[in-house]
Structures are given as structure tokens and as C-alpha cells.
Amino acid sequence: xxxxxxxxxxxxxxxxxxxxxxxxxxxxxxxxxxxxxxxxxxxxxxxxxxxxxxxxxxxxxxxxxxxxxxxxxxxxxxxxxxxxxxxxxxxxxxxxxxxxxxxxxxxxxxxxxxxxxxxxxxxxxxxxxxxxxxxxxxxxxxxxxxxxxxxxxxxxxxxxxxxxxxxxxxxxxxxxxxxxxxxxxxxxxxxxxxxxxxxxxxxxxxxxxxxxxxxxxxxxxxxxxxxxxxxxxxxxxxxxxxxxxxxxxxxxxxx
Amino acid sequence: xxxxxxxxxxxxxxxxxxxxxxxxxxxxxxxxxxxxxxxxxxxxxxxxxxxxxxxxxxxxxxxxxxxxxxxxxxxxxxxxxxxxxxxxxxxxxxxxxxxxxxxxxxxxxxxxxxxxxxxxxxxxxxxxxxxxxxxxxxxxxxxxxxxxxxxxxxxxxxxxxxxxxxxxxxxxxxxxxxxxxxxxxxxxxxxxxxxxxxxxxxxxxxxxxxxxxxxxxxxxxxxxxxxxxxxxxxxxxxxxxxxxxxxxxxxxxxx
DNA sequence: AAGTGGTCTAGACCACTAG
DNA sequence: TAGTGGTCTAGACCACTTT
Numbered sequence: 001x002x003x004x005x006x007x008x009x010x011x012x013x014x015x016x017x018x019x020x021x022x023x024x025x026x027x028x029x030x031x032x033x034x035x036x037x038x039x040x041x042x043x044x045x046x047x048x049x050x051x052x053x054x055x056x057x058x059x060x061x062x063x064x065x066x067x068x069x070x071x072x073x074x075x076x077x078x079x080x081x082x083x084x085x086x087x088x089x090x091x092x093x094x095x096x097x098x099x100x101x102x103x104x105x106x107x108x109x110x111x112x113x114x115x116x117x118x119x120x121x122x123x124x125x126x127x128x129x130x131x132x133x134x135x136x137x138x139x140x141x142x143x144x145x146x147x148x149x150x151x152x153x154x155x156x157x158x159x160x161x162x163x164x165x166x167x168x169x170x171x172x173x174x175x176x177x178x179x180x181x182x183x184x185x186x187x188x189x190x191x192x193x194x195x196x197x198x199x200x201x202x203x204x205x206x207x208x209x210x211x212x213x214x215x216x217x218x219x220x221x222x223x224x225x226x227x228x229x230x231x232x233x234x235x236x237x238x239x240x241x242x243x244x245x246x247x248x249x250x251x252x253x254x255x
Numbered sequence: 256x257x258x259x260x261x262x263x264x265x266x267x268x269x270x271x272x273x274x275x276x277x278x279x280x281x282x283x284x285x286x287x288x289x290x291x292x293x294x295x296x297x298x299x300x301x302x303x304x305x306x307x308x309x310x311x312x313x314x315x316x317x318x319x320x321x322x323x324x325x326x327x328x329x330x331x332x333x334x335x336x337x338x339x340x341x342x343x344x345x346x347x348x349x350x351x352x353x354x355x356x357x358x359x360x361x362x363x364x365x366x367x368x369x370x371x372x373x374x375x376x377x378x379x380x381x382x383x384x385x386x387x388x389x390x391x392x393x394x395x396x397x398x399x400x401x402x403x404x405x406x407x408x409x410x411x412x413x414x415x416x417x418x419x420x421x422x423x424x425x426x427x428x429x430x431x432x433x434x435x436x437x438x439x440x441x442x443x444x445x446x447x448x449x450x451x452x453x454x455x456x457x458x459x460x461x462x463x464x465x466x467x468x469x470x471x472x473x474x475x476x477x478x479x480x481x482x483x484x485x486x487x488x489x490x491x492x493x494x495x496x497x498x499x500x501x502x503x504x505x506x507x508x509x510x
Numbered sequence: 511a512a513g514t515g516g517t518c519t520a521g522a523c524c525a526c527t528a529g
Numbered sequence: 530t531a532g533t534g535g536t537c538t539a540g541a542c543c544a545c546t547t548t
Contacts, residue, residue, distance in 0.1 A: 010524090012536060015461060037514060048538045053515090058448055058462055069515045070546030079445060085340075085495060187495040189444055190334060191464060191488040193313055205516080206270060207313055209446060209464070233446040240340060240442040240495060265543090267517060292533060303519045308534090324534045325527030460535080517543070524536070 014054035035073040085240040093174035101170035102133040116226045128152045132170045145201040146229040154224040186216040198230045209233040269309035290328045340495040348429035356425035357388040371481045383407045400456040401484040409479040441471040453485045464488040
């Protein structure tokens with residue numbers, strides 16, 4: 001009979017709210033414009049603030065909004081495309097692609113890194129490892145923080161006397177690394193949440209969603225270095241210009 | 256005097272909670288084990304349920320936990336590495352890499368896709384486009400849902416009579432596509448939230464965090480196809496075996 | 511000091527799964 | 530039907546930025 005299937009799956013309020021807001025953003029707001037504050041928006045839509053916030057959180061996750069404590073909620077610009085796999089065979093720091101060496105120290109790497117370094121080569125957990133910190137800047141904004149782990153055995157030529165820490169030391173490690181013959185590399189991307197120190201560097205709150213890019217650098221002798229880069233997931237779109245060269249420049253396809 | 260800088264930045268409860276739970280997971284729980292329910296955990300830690308949930312959400316985002324309504328919260332297995340860029344030059348569907356064609360139809364693509372198709376070639380917004388739906392399976396689990404947009408002009412040889420929809424139609428479109436000479440491809444990865452239909456396919460709730468992989472396929476004539484693949488961010492680690500071949504198999508490096 | 515987003519509480523009800 | 534996670538409310542206070 002006329003029993004049409006009405007609302008078999010009632011849409012959650014925050015989900016509907018997100019859709020409404022999303023359309024409003026497209027039509028009535030310009031990039032950088034500030035939205036009314038959360039209390040007012042919640043009142044205007046007749047929902048509790050927590051519910052409104054759930055919708056805003058999703059929109060922020062999708063890169064549509066930017067929220068800053070003490071300031072307000074603004075409409076975010078389209079995500080920045082950051083090249084991650086442009087040059088197929090290259091050591092970190094070979095091209096001037098926005099990475100700024102920050103610091104370097106010698107320490108024992110976390111267990112997960114030890115496992116990565118141990119692949120296909122001799123690496124013992126108690127070997128000393130140079131840990132290089134770098135930050136990637138785009139348009140004056142920090143978009144990524146990296147920890148690069150280089151076993152001392154990979155850079156035997158590194159003078160121990162040279163500046164024991166700081167940017168100069170970091171550059172020295174990178175320079176030594178580039179003397180080796182790079183045999184290949186390996187990359188993986190996954191979702192994570194920002195550790196406290198990375199969050200600070202990226203001007204985000206701890207726990208903010210990030211894209212974790214893990215890279216292994218191979219020489220004939222095995223894994224010569226491992227990099228773990230933390231990209232801001234809200235503002236970044238990682239691009240892998242495999243072949244064909246042209247850069248993707250677009251707005252997100254799916255919500 | 257003795258005014259030591261105590262707790263300049265008081266750690267939020269949910270953050271501390273997350274750390275505690277994370278350690279407990281490492282030490283006292285096996286993969287697949289079910290945790291006590293949220294009300295009990297909240298009581299045990301002396302916090303409101305909402306606060307406890309905030310911690311659980313983060314752990315789920317990091318792939319440590321798996322929650323299912325009506326069932327419970329279980330310890331998640333390490334993320335599955337899914338190869339995304341293994342073969343550098345290949346049309347979708349060329350290798351038997353777990354993709355299962357689901358359906359195909361002819362329709363007008365969303366505006367964002369039109370923009371991508373228009374790069375470096377003649378493509379008008381009102382041209383018909385074949386939309387192929389595929390699902391990627393790993394260990395009997397759906398890990399990704401894809402929409403592949405193929406302008407009719409790219410596959411002129413496709414018989415209009417052949418099965419107008421369904422898997423057979425999808426396979427036909429892929430087959431025709433593979434006749435072309437692939438000139439190159441382009442890929443980008445970003446964070447998104449699952450649309451309702453993708454969420455259903457991936458057995459997640461709408462809005463679940465996903466990794467959006469956008470690929471453009473080039474021929475000499477321009478962009479011949481565009482693919483938008485939606486990967487479950489909780490269970491997947493995308494691997495790009497650029498060169499050197501060996502697969503990364505590890506647990507997450509950073510939290 | 512005022513205004514913003516971030517955290518937290520103590521409830522309630524709903525949708526889903528499984529016995 | 531009982532038990533689970535998912536949604537929602539109406540408050541409160543805190544941390545931060547700006548004026």
C-alpha cells in the first residue's frame with residue numbers, strides 16, 4: 001500500500017547540522033571569515049552546545065573550518081598540496097623543499113623504529129642513533145614535523161667534535177647521509193594523533209589528527225635511515241606526483 | 256625560592272586517561288580481547304562517561320581500539336598495510352589486487368571531479384561519465400570503497416548494449432580503459448570523513464575518519480579517468496612501495 | 511575584563527546486537 | 530530482553546587571546 005519507507009534511519013542531529021553548515025559555508029561565507037561563536041550557533045539551531053561542537057569537529061576534520069581557542073572559528077582555505085614523493089630516489093635534505101633542520105641528538109630510538117631499522121640489515125637495539133628534528137614550512141606555516149633516525153653506522157664519517165647539537169649538527173648528519181648511494185625507499189601513510197611536542201611545533205593541540213608518513217631509506221647495506229614525519233591533517237593534502245608531473249590542485253572531492 | 260614550575264600546563268583528564276589506557280592495552284590485553292563497558296570504565300577511573308569516551312575515541316583514531324555498537328570495545332589488531340602505489344603505471348583493475356567491481360552507471364560527476372577531469376584536456380561539465388563502483392577486500396574485510404569516473408570519450412569502444420549496470424558493466428568499462436596507453440598518473444592523500452554510502456560499504460558509521468586517495472590517470476589526450484578511493488583510516492596503513500620493494504610491516508611508530 | 515573555544519559532569523534516551 | 534555503544538542535553542568551569 002502507500003506505506004512509503006519514511007526515515008528508516010533517522011539522521012543524527014549533528015550529522016544534519018553538519019550538512020546545513022557545510023552548505024552555508026559554500027554559499028554565505030568567504031575564506032577567513034569568522035563564524036558566530038559556538039553558544040550563539042547552538043542557540044540559533046536549537047541544539048546543545050556539545051551537539052553543535054560535534055558538527056564543527058567534523059567540518060574541522062575535513063579541513064573546512066579552523067578553530068582557535070580564545071579567538072574563534074574561521075572558514076579554512078582549501079588544503080595545501082604538499083609533495084611527498086616527488087623525487088623518487090633522494091635522501092632527505094637534498095632538495096630545498098621547505099624542510100628546515102632544527103636539531104640533532106644521539107639517543108636510543110623507540111622500539112617501533114628499531115624494528116624498522118632492523119629490516120634486511122644488521123642493526124642492534126642498543127646501537128646509538130642520530131635523531132634529527134626537522135620542520136617543514138609552507139607559506140610561513142609549519143605543516144609537518146619530522147624525526148629522522150640515522151644509525152651511527154650509516155654515517156661513519158661524521159666528526160664527533162663538530163657542534164654537538166643544534167641546527168648545524170642536524171645539517172652535518174644530513175650532509176653525511178647524502179654521501180651514501182641510495183638504493184631505494186619505502187613509504188607508508190596512516191592516521192595518527194599529534195604527540196605533545198609535535199603538536200606544539202605544528203601550532204595545534206595535543207591529539208590533533210595528523211598524517212603519519214613513515215619512510216625507510218635503503219642502501220646496499222640495508223636500512224640506512226628511517227623518517228617519521230607528522231603532517232597536519234587539517235591543512236595538508238599529501239601529493240605523490242608519481243609520473244606525468246602535473247600537480248593536483250583542487251578542492252576535496254568527497255566530504 | 257623553591258617555587259618549582261609545577262604543572263604549568265595541566266594535562267586534560269582525557270589525555271592522561273588515554274595514556275593510562277594505552278599502557279594497559281600494551282601490557283594487560285591481547286588483540287581481540289574485549290574491554291569492560293564504557294560505564295564501568297568511567298566509574299573505575301572516576302570520570303564522566305563522556306570524558307572516558309573522549310579517550311576511547313582517540314585510541315580508536317590511532318587504530319588501537321575497535322568499537323561496535325551493541326557489541327563492545329575490543330583491542331584492534333595492528334593496521335593492515337595496503338599497497339596503493341605498487342605498480343607505477345597501471346590502469347585500475349589490471350592486477351588482481353583485491354578490488355571487486357560492484358556496479359557502473361552513467362551520470363554527471365560532482366563538480367570537484369569535473370575540475371580534475373578538465374586538467375590538460377578538453378572536458379566539458381555536461382559530458383556523460385561512467386561511474387564505476389569498486390570495493391577493495393583484505394582478509395574478507397572491506398577496507399576501501401572507490402568511485403572511478405571515466406568520461407565516455409575515454410572509452411569510445413564500449414558497447415552501449417552490453418549489460419547496462421551491475422558488476423558486468425563495471426568490468427566492461429575497466430576492460431575498455433585498459434586498451435588505452437597510460438601516460439602517467441598522479442596521486443594525493445588526505446583526511447576525510449565517510450559519506451553515508453561509503454560508510455555502509457565499509458561497515459562503519461557515517462562520518463568515520465577515512466583516508467581519501469585521489470588518482471588521476473593520464474593519456475596523451477589528457478586526463479582519461481579519475482578515481483576517488485575511500486580507505487578506512489582506523490584499520491589501514493597505505494603503503495607506497497616506491498622502490499626497493501620490501502613491504503613495511505610494523506606497528507605504529509608515534510601515538 | 512570580556513569573549514572565545516576546550517574540558518568536564520551527571521544525567522537521559524536511542525539504535526543496535528546477541529542470547 | 531538485556532547489554533552495548535551512539536546521541537543529546539543543560540549546565541559549569543578552565544585556558545587562552547584580545548582589548
